[in-house]
Amino acid sequence: MTRQKKPLDITGMRIPAHVAIIMDGNGRWAKQRGLPRQAGHRAGVENLRRIIDACVEFGIQILTIYAFSTENWGRPESEVRGLMRIFRRVLDQELGELHAQGVCLHHLGDLGGIDPSLQKKVLHALELTKDNDRLILNVAFNYGGRAEIIRAVQQMLADGVSPGELNEELFSSYLFTSGLPDPDLVIRTSGELRVSNFLIWQAAYAEFYAAPEYWPGFGREELYDALVAYDQRERRFGLLAEN
Numbered sequence: 522m523t524r525q526k527k528p529l530d531i532t533g534m535r536i537p538a539h540v541a542i543i544m545d546g547n548g549r550w551a552k553q554r555g556l557p558r559q560a561g562h563r564a565g566v567e568n569l570r571r572i573i574d575a576c577v578e579f580g581i582q583i584l585t586i587y588a589f590s591t592e593n594w595g596r597p598e599s600e601v602r603g604l605m606r607i608f609r610r611v612l613d614q615e616l617g618e619l620h621a622q623g624v625c626l627h628h629l630g631d632l633g634g635i636d637p638s639l640q641k642k643v644l645h646a647l648e649l650t651k652d653n654d655r656l657i658l659n660v661a662f663n664y665g666g667r668a669e670i671i672r673a674v675q676q677m678l679a680d681g682v683s684p685g686e687l688n689e690e691l692f693s694s695y696l697f698t699s700g701l702p703d704p705d706l707v708i709r710t711s712g713e714l715r716v717s718n719f720l721i722w723q724a725a726y727a728e729f730y731a732a733p734e735y736w737p738g739f740g741r742e743e744l745y746d747a748l749v750a751y752d753q754r755e756r757r758f759g760l761l762a763e764n
């Protein structure tokens with residue numbers, strides 16, 4: 522029997538156009554249940570399907586997820602191999618459904634150093650979904666915010682950009698998120714209060730929400746709670762509050 526969704530009213534709410542999520546806590550979720558860490562990562566993938574559906578339901582236009590950081594290569598080799606297998610499986614098994622749902626996939630990060638066969642799958646997914654417009658899903662894979670900024674500076678120097686030409690708009694055009702609006706809301710699951718090198722330029726004025734649930738337990742209702750909290754915030758972008 523299909524579980525009935527609880528009605529969640531977003532009438533009159535200010536919905537963020539761009540939500541970014543640091544999907545934290547897969548390993549701890551698994552440990553609580555006496556399961557291996559890979560079981561937590563698999564549960565995290567299952568949860569992503571639910572969050573994508575919820576984003577479409579709530580009218581969120583762009584979802585950015587932190588899937589694998591440049592620092593994650595320092596994890597045990599067996600865990601890294603397991604994560605790469607999961608990424609391959611997701612591309613093989615979920616791409617068709619994502620495409621059918623109208624999801625446009627973008628990659629944030631460096632594909633260099635990734636196994637060529639996995640690179641090929643990623644590039645195929647980007648090409649297949651490039652014209653979809655129901656939801657943009659940015660996947661930060663082999664991504665680090667500092668590395669992104671250094672890469673942008675290197676490319677500007679290579680292009681001969683002069684100091685007088687440089688401004689925030691031009692700099693943003695050299696980032697992986699070029700052409701996309703900055704995130705309005707950054708969510709981190711598991712109760713942690715760190716940004717962990719994620720979108721450190723783009724999220725300068727984003728609202729931050731720390732969800733206590735581990736990522737596999739952060740579902741539709743928990744996302745709704747984050748949206749309610751966002752709706753109650755006053756975004757001032759460094760200006761004074763309105764009277």
